[in-house]
Amino acid sequence: MADKVRIRMTVNGLEQRGEVEPRMLLVHYLRETLGLTGTHIGCDTSQCGACVVHVDGQAVKSCTLFAVQADGSSVTTIEGLVKDGQYHPVQEGFWEKHGLQCxxxxxxxxxxxxxxxxxxxxxxxxxxxxxLEGNLCRCTGYQNIVLAVQYAAAKMRGEPVTGAAD
Amino acid sequence: MAEVTKMIGKAIKRREDPRLIQGRGNYVDDIKLPGMTYAAVVRSPYAHAKIKGIDVSRALAHPGVLAVYVGEDMLDINPLPAAWQAGGVKNVAVTPRALAVGKVTHVGDGVALVIAEDRYTARDAVDLVEVEYEPLPAVVDARKATEPGAPLVHEAAANNICMEWECGDAARTSAAIASAEVVVKEEIINQRLIPTPMETRGSLARYDVATGEFTVWMTSQAPHVMRLLLTAFVFGIPETRLRCIAPNVGGGFGQKIFCYADMAFTMWASRKLGRPVKYIEDRSENYKTSTHGRDHVTEVELAGTRDGKVTGLRVKTWANLGGYFSTIAAGIPTTLYGRILTGVYKIPAAHCKVWGTYTNTALVDAYRGAGRPEASYLIERMMDRFAAEIGMDPAEVRRRNYIQPQDFPYDNGLGLLTYDSGNYEPALNKALQMVDYQNFRHEQAEARKQGRYLGLGLSSYVEICGVAPSAWIGAAGQGWGAGLFESANVRVHLTGKVVVTTGSLPHGQGVETTFAQILADELGVPYEDVTIEWGDTLAAPFGYGTYGSRSLAVGGMAMHRSAQKIKEKAKIIAAHMLEAAPEDMVFENGRAFVKGSPDKAKTLAEIALQASLAYSLPQGTEPFLDETTYYDPPNCTFPFGTHIAIVEVDPATGKVDLKRYVGVDDVGNIINPLIVEGQLHGGIAQGVAQALYEHGFYDDEGQLLSGTMLEYAIPTAAMLPWYELEHTVTPSPVNPMGVKGAGEAGTIGSAQAVMNAVIDALSHLGVKHMQMPATPERVWRTIQSSKQAAD
Known part of the structure; x- marks a missing residue:
């Protein structure tokens, strides 16, 4: 086992410092060390995309990055997407358009x-x-996910949107 | 009086979602307990081998490793149980142990268990366990396994046959076939699929040394059943010594119904070590060791007249059960397959014979639809074969053979309960209208002139939902070892808030939302005041869980019944409060009043307060509004519909472009249209995936060649169509809500629509049948060989 390495990164706006094994995956650092379990693991071949987070503003599969590679970065996970108590338009779209099941x-x-x-x-x-080809969903058949993203896109452009019944 | 907003029928967004879209769900792998250890499994690289020796010394010496166990260490617990066997016949049920002893029967079979302080160390130590194997010849094909000289998977099962089962009338069917004007024959393979819930499976077990009680958090669709099986059958301890909790479950599709080795070995190891043990499969382990679905080889003959009447159906199916018998493995290709083979058609003579066989592959059990997709694929493929043979339009052939509305309740003669209700032709007509059928045939002919291959595929399906009646499933000859009712407790608390605990176990179906909609209407309380709780054997009354599209028609009905009991008691208490006679009371929109005097009413909240304080209750009335129901329906429900796929096949590459997908489904009354559409979308996606993409494929040595998501083609967003859905509504007479179920219908209706379309696109080349999946390579080869045949 290699010596631990000191890392430092901003996660959802908070600075995090720690020591990790060089082989520790970013997803395990987020889930197990920081307790941010919203980021999930659905495969072992970087296919499923359940672990996508943003590293310096870019979507990244956190199972395909070592925690040490994110040293000095700013990471946003699903837990960090709500701003000032407001859902991100994509979160809202998924809710309104039934873009999720399990x-x-x-x-x-x-x-x-x-x-x-x-x-x-x-x-x-x-x-x-x-x-979204790098993200697999087994429940929805994707149609409502597409509708959810369209909803969010329209909302972010300031256009009117139609949600679910209530 | 103010009009109460009705919730039933409204497409409201789900109450489950806020926590899930914020990453605040609670899946098993999210749970961390003090002192928790991590388990990893040493798995067999061979499909079939004797275990000659296991050296754990290097692994044990590895820093951070707490223990290494082998199968012999766990002989104090029993093998996993076989809960549903093929009925009326002998089953040689060889079930798995927590770890293999002496021999492995499939790639991935667990051989040793490593427990370590952390996940990485446990995995490191797996590589340090040295296992000496003596490889044996393997067999992977369900039919070949029964041939003379095939390698024997289990000594006890001669010719690898676990069970030999039949239904229908053999003599009448033979006579129908012998005297038929037309007989079409086919060999149809329903390929092996890997269910692939996005969350893999796992267990976290904690043993309380002080009390001798276990708690297991599990990825399960049926925690109460797991509690029963693990205590009464595997550990031989009182049922009360185990609490099972299924927190958020990330999809199941059947794979999470069953009792698995990891449930047993985490419990066993947590007791041994006195520390909690967590095991979570990685995806490769899920593919190699959690259950697969389908995998039938079938020889089928369909007999009929030149004017399109089907007169007989004879089916022989070899159903692959894998390396051991999984929990309800033999119930799937028998009761849930053979007994519904004639589908939506009135076929006067039918017979089905099934051999369930052991092979050196992963265990096969229920996967979304479970037996019914295999049945509907078979009959719908054969209806097209028959139509082509007699030169009749496939829609017309279907029309001429449908069971008619006046035939319900309908007995298909295959030992099933009667079909509850149906009206098949309107769904067909609507679907044909949606695709402008006649115009399509014209377009298709024009396209062929230009060398373009367009095809349209029809599928009219019926399925068995609300799988339950205990008296049926428990009847002699059905083979099931338990009941299938469902439970619900409804309580109205002192503050008027309503709490429901259900034995159903939602894992994506939106049951919290649907159930709350129903209860809000039934009790006339605000939707927001209703809480639905589930998933913990300590909290909910005994229930059988979620599978077989039964949550609404069985679990929902249990809740519905409890609500009626609450209303009855509320009327008695309100009568006392109003100094009226109970028999004069009515309960409407959340208020109880004397008939004809609605302005002098007591609200449910007022009654609940009275019931909870219990200062003044009518004589003989207990405090609190609290009612439990164990609901066992008189019948299953039988949703149906017609699906149509339109494809274009690229003659140069064999690639299938699924241009349109249309479905008209009748799932009975609909509580939440948004949720029903979602269930149908996902169901159709899985059927389309079977038709075009997925294949759990073993080579002859028993190596799983589709062992990761790299090789097993779970469709992406770019690989699936838009779903154009409409409904007809034929309420079920089985329950007062008139609901049927929607969880599996999409899967049951879809694969054959796509395959019939692909084959229709190639029919002018003389193609009559092709096996799934219709990958570009297979389609291209089919085109080439049909061209050669024509030369």
Whole structure:
């Protein structure tokens, strides 16, 4: 076992310092060391995307990064997406459009969709589906996820949106 | 009086979601206990081998490793139980132990257990355990396993046959086939699938040294059943010594119904070590060792007349059960498959024979639809084969054979309960209208002239929902070792807030929302005042859990019954408060009053306060509004519908483009349309995935070649279509809510719609059948070989 390495990063706006094994994955650091269990693990081959977080504003699969590689970075997880008590428009879209069922893929899916909308404020259906190819969902068949992202995109552009019945 | 807003039928967003979209769910792997240890399993790389020796010394010496156990250490607990066997016949049920003893029967079979202080150390030490194997020849195919000379998976099961079962009328079916104008025959393979809930499985066990009691947090669809099986059968301890908790469960699709080795070995090790033990599968382990679904090889003959009437159906199916018998493995290809093989059609003679066989593969058990997708795929493929054979439109052939509305309740002659209600033709007509059927046939003909291959596939399905009636499932010859009722307790607290505890175990179905909608209407209380609790054997009355699309039709009905009992008691207490006679009281919209005097009413909150304080109650009335129901329905429910897929096949590459997907489903009355649509979307996605993408594939040595998400093609967002859905509504007469169920319908209706479309697209080349999945390679090869045949 290699010596532990000191790391320091900002996670959801709070500075975190610690010592980790060099081989520790970022997802395990977030989940086990910091207790941020909203980021999930659904595979062991970087396929499923349940672990997507933002590192310096970019969507990253946190199972594919060592914690030491995020040293000095600013990390946002699903727990850090609510601002001033308000849902991120993507979170709101997922709720309004029934974009989740079991909820396990949802944190990664929301983080990946938020990243897409940072880069493309008005994606087509095909662009949304393509952008989410690194995130697997087994429950929804994806249609409502696409609708959720469209909802969020419209909301972020300041356009009117239609939610669920209540 | 103010109109009370009705919640039933409203497409409200789910109350489950706020915690899940914020990453505040609570899945088993999120739970950390003081002193918790981590388990990792040494797994067999061989499909079939004797274990000659295991050297754990290097692993034990590794810093941070607390213990290493092998199968022989755990001989003080029993093998896992077989809860549902094929009925009326002998089953050679060889179930797995917590760890293999002496021999492994599939790749991934657990051989040794490492317990360490942390996850990484446990995994490190797995590589330090040295196991000496003597590899044996393997068999992976369900039918080949029964052939002479095939390697024997278990000594006890001659020819690898676990059970041999049949239903229907063999003599009548043979006669129908012998005298038929037309007989179509096919060999149909329903390939092995891997359910793949996004959360893998796992267990966290804690043993309380002081009391001798276990608590297990588990990824389970049925914690009460696990409690019963683990105590009464595996550990031989009182049921009360175990508390099972299923917190948030990240999808199940059947895979999380069953009793698994990790439940037993985490319990065993936590008792041995006096510390909590957590085991969470990684995805590769999930693929190799948690249950798979389907995997049938079938020989089928369908007989009929030249004018399109089906007169007979004969089916022989070899159902792969894998390396051991999983919890309810043999119930799936028998009761839930053979008994519904004739689908939506009135077929006067049918017979089905099933061999359940052991092979050197992962265990096979229920996967979304469980037997019913295999049945509906088979009959719907054969209806198309028959239509092509007699040169009749496939929609017309279906129409001529449908069970008619006046035939319900309908007995299909295969030993099933009667179909409750149905009206199949309107769903077909609506679906045909949605795709403009006649126009499509014209387009298809035009496209063919240009060398483009368009195809349309029909699927009319019926399925068995609300799987329950204990008296049926427990009847002699059905093979089930338990009942299947469901429980619900409803309590109205002193403050008027309502708490429901249910034996159902939602894991994505939105049961908290749906149940709260129903109860708000029933009791006339604000939706927000209703809380639905589940998942803990200590909190909820005994229930059988969530599978077989039974949460609403069985679990929801238990709650509905409890609500009626609450209202009856509320009327008695209100009568006392109003100094009236109980028999003169009515309960409406949350208020009890003397009939004809609604302005002098007592609200449920006022009655609940009176009931809870108990200062003045009518004689013989107990305090509190608290009612429990164990609801056992008289029948299952039988949702149905017609699905249509339209595809275009690229003649050069064989790639299938699923251009449209249309479904008209009849799931009875609908409580929350948003949730029902969601269930159908996800169900259809899994059927489409079977038709086009997924295959749990073993090579001849028993190596799982689709052992990770790299090889097993779970569809992405870009691989699935838009779903265009409509409904017809035929309420179920089985329950007063008229509900049927929607959790599996999409999966049961979809695979054959897509395959029928693919084959229709190639029909002008002479293609009559193709096995799933219709991957580009398989489609391309089919096109090439049909061209060669034509040359």
């Amino acid at each position: 909820g396990f893929c949802t944190p990664g899916m929301i983080m990946a969709a938020a990243d897409l909308l940072n880069k493309n404020s008005n994606p087509t259906d095909a662009e949304i589906r393509h952008a």
